[in-house]
Amino acid sequence: MIQAPVSYKRYRFPPAVIAHAVWLYVRFPLSLRLVEEMLLERGIVVSYETIRCWARKFGPDYAGRFRRKSPRTSDxxxxxxxxxxxxxxxxxxxxxxxxxxxxxxxxxxxxxxxxxxxxxxxxxxxxxxxxxxxxxxxxxxxxxxxxxxxxxxxxxxxxxxxxxxxxxxxxxLRKRERVMQGFRSPGGLQRFVSVFSAVRNLFVPPHSKRSAIAIHLHRLRAISHWKAVAGVAI
Incomplete structure (x- = not known):
């Protein structure tokens, strides 16, 4: 079944900006205000509350589109x-x-x-x-x-x-919990970890890939897949 592309209809910022902001917030232990500051350094003026709304709106959509790892009977x-x-x-x-x-x-x-x-x-x-x-x-x-x-x-x-x-x-997750100064509700925690772990699964290489070149190639493929899922230019 082919999924419809992510819809950015009625959003005034380009999809690339939205996807990049969500990626920064979910992938790294950054607060919303730090992501706001990093975007400002690039000349993008957006409030941290807007970034929060983007992460809540698009994060689960992105995470749901990542390819799942095929289970093995020996798992x-x-x-x-x-x-x-x-x-x-x-x-x-x-x-x-x-x-x-x-x-x-x-x-x-x-x-x-x-x-x-x-x-x-x-x-x-x-x-x-x-x-x-x-x-x-x-x-x-x-x-x-x-x-x-x-x-x-x-x-x-x-x-x-x-x-x-x-x-x-x-x-x-403990690192993120400290940066976020805790979670406000069980539902909020559940929503966050579902996105956080899906993105971490995508970007963190398996233990078998320990060489520097293998890690770099894995991360480049992950970035390419992230952009494809978000529907932004590669």
Missing amino acids: VWHLDEVVVTIGGRKHWLWRAVDQDGYVLDEIVQSRRNTKADKRLMIRLMKKQGCLPKRIVTDKLRSYGAARRQVMPVVEHRSHKGLNNRAENSHLP
Whole structure:
């Protein structure tokens, strides 16, 4: 199915400016005011509130158009959760990544129990369309209970030292959280991470590509794909 191009109808700024502003804000740990200042240096006068509206409007559209990584039957899923305080209340961001650090799914929930873990696993199976070879988690007991109910045939390894890949995947979001001075609502957090992780998946090279030239080529292809998705000149 061919998707219609991104519509910039009734926006007075060129698509290239909008796409570049959204890319700066989502890709790098920059505040809206810093993005405003960077655009001003290029002679583009736009308010940080306008940039916020662009990111909210076009970010999910861009993210939804990125090619998804094809799942492999040998995939290993690393599952972990991290607490995020919103308005004085604790929420948990549940995340699953594969063996390359590619974010498979994220979901914000108000509980840290078996029911919340089951919801993550069911979403993962629907999105990936297959079961993993193995899941790796920390020692939280709800993972084992949910796995026995949802995917009993899948091998489960529960050890804190084995789950560094999932735990390390939280670090980029923690940096953004500090820059943004926290999130205002669970829905806002969910919307942001869905775009943030999709863009990060696109630009961050797999662990197998460690040479400088391989990283440069990967990033050039990512930039080209970003511009194609945004509908701006390459």
